[in-house]
Amino acid sequence: SQTIHQWPATLVQPVGSPLSLECTVEGTSNPNLYWYRQAAGRGLQLLFYSVGIGQISSEVPQNLSASRPQDRQFILSSKKLLLSDSGFYLCAWTSSYNEQFFGPGTRLTVL
Amino acid sequence: AQSVTQLGSHVSVSEGALVLLRCNYSSSVPPYLFWYVQYPNQGLQLLLKYTSAATLVKGINGFEAEFKKSETSFHLTKPSAHMSDAAEYFCAVSVPYNNNDMRFGAGTRLTVKP
Numbered sequence: 001s002q003t004i005h006q007w008p009a010t011l012v013q014p015v016g017s018p019l020s021l022e023c024t025v026e027g028t029s030n031p032n033l034y035w036y037r038q039a040a041g042r043g044l045q046l047l048f049y050s051v052g053i054g055q056i057s058s059e060v061p062q063n064l065s066a067s068r069p070q071d072r073q074f075i076l077s078s079k080k081l082l083l084s085d086s087g088f089y090l091c092a093w094t095s096s097y098n099e100q101f102f103g104p105g106t107r108l109t110v111l
Numbered sequence: 112a113q114s115v116t117q118l119g120s121h122v123s124v125s126e127g128a129l130v131l132l133r134c135n136y137s138s139s140v141p142p143y144l145f146w147y148v149q150y151p152n153q154g155l156q157l158l159l160k161y162t163s164a165a166t167l168v169k170g171i172n173g174f175e176a177e178f179k180k181s182e183t184s185f186h187l188t189k190p191s192a193h194m195s196d197a198a199e200y201f202c203a204v205s206v207p208y209n210n211n212d213m214r215f216g217a218g219t220r221l222t223v224k225p
Contacts, residue, residue, distance in 0.1 A: 006154075032211060043201065043217040044155075051211070090154055098143050098162075098205040100213060102154035 002027035006091050006103035013110055019064075019078040021106050023091030026072065031093035033074040034100065035066055038088040050074060086110045113138035113204045115185075117216035125224045130174075130189040132219050134202030137183065144185040145203040146176055149218075155201060161185060163207075172196070197223045 003026045013019060025031050035047040046059045048066035056066050063082050067075045074091060086109050092100040118133040136142055143162050147155040159170025166178040176187045185202060199220050205213040 034211075044215045046213075049211050057211070088152075092155075094211075094213075098207070098209075098213060099145055099157055099160050100155075100203075101157070102147075104154045105152070107152060 002093070002101065004091060004093060004101060004103040006089075006106050008106060009104065010107045011109070013081050013108065015083055015110055016080045019076070019081050019085070019108070021076040021089055021091075021108075023074040023076075023103055024072055025074075025093050028072070028093065030071060033068065034092040034094070035074065035076050036090040036092065038090060038105075040087070044090065048076070081110045083110050112212065112214070113142055113206055114214050115144075115202045115204045115216040117200075117202050117219050119219055120217065121220045121222065123222040123224060124192045126194055127191050130187070130192045130196065130221065132187040132200050132202075132221065134176075134185045134187065134216060135183050136185060136202075136204045138204060138206060140206050143205045143207060144176075144178060145205075145213075146170065146174070146185075146187050147201045147203060147215075148172075149199045149201065151198075158187070158200075192221075192223045194223050194225065197221055 005024050034049045036044040050068045064078050089106045091103040094100050114137045116135045145160045146158040149155045158174050159168045161168050161178045169175045174189045199218045201218050202216040
């Protein structure tokens with residue numbers, strides 16, 4: 001069966017520091033992968049998606065970037081965090097019926 | 112592009128009462144529709160999905176939803192609420208053959224009173 005991992009689970013970072021969040025998927029090949037951000041009390045905002053290694057599409061202009069160095073690995077990064085980057089970050093992959101399967105999430109607090 | 116609207120950001124029911132969470136969609140083509148549940152500090156878990164087969168869809172934990180094209184609705188129901196149903200619920204829509212454009216509603220927080 002397929003599983004999706006994210007780490008770290010929680011992270012507290014100062015403003016201006018770098019960021020690296022990792023997502024890996026097991027049990028499937030060539031998945032479409034997604035990064036979402038969920039601000040407190042709000043819905044999901046799609047940040048990036050990837051249909052293959054090295055292929056990244058950005059949905060919104062922002063302080064973040066994404067990379068896909070391996071088929072089942074998706075990384076979210078920033079060179080300098082802003083206060084507004086705080087939130088709950090979710091990674092997901094998609095099946096043939098478009099349903100998305102989500103990881104456990106990373107709670108990021110920027111102070 | 113497709114979209115969903117969830118009516119009511121907060122819904123409160125008593126334990127044992129009917130749960131009804133409302134979702135209306137907009138799509139220029141026949142949509143795929145989904146309900147997800149999110150418990151605090153966790154990812155989203157798929158409750159059920161509609162992918163153009165039976166219009167009444169049964170999901171996990173006793174939930175079901177009915178696709179009504181005439182009303183462009185996909186409301187989520189459960190006959191009898193349980194304390195463990197307290198969570199945030201998200202309706203989502205996508206279109207066939209486009210995995211990368213799933214749109215989520217703003218969510219509805221369900222509270223279950225003892």
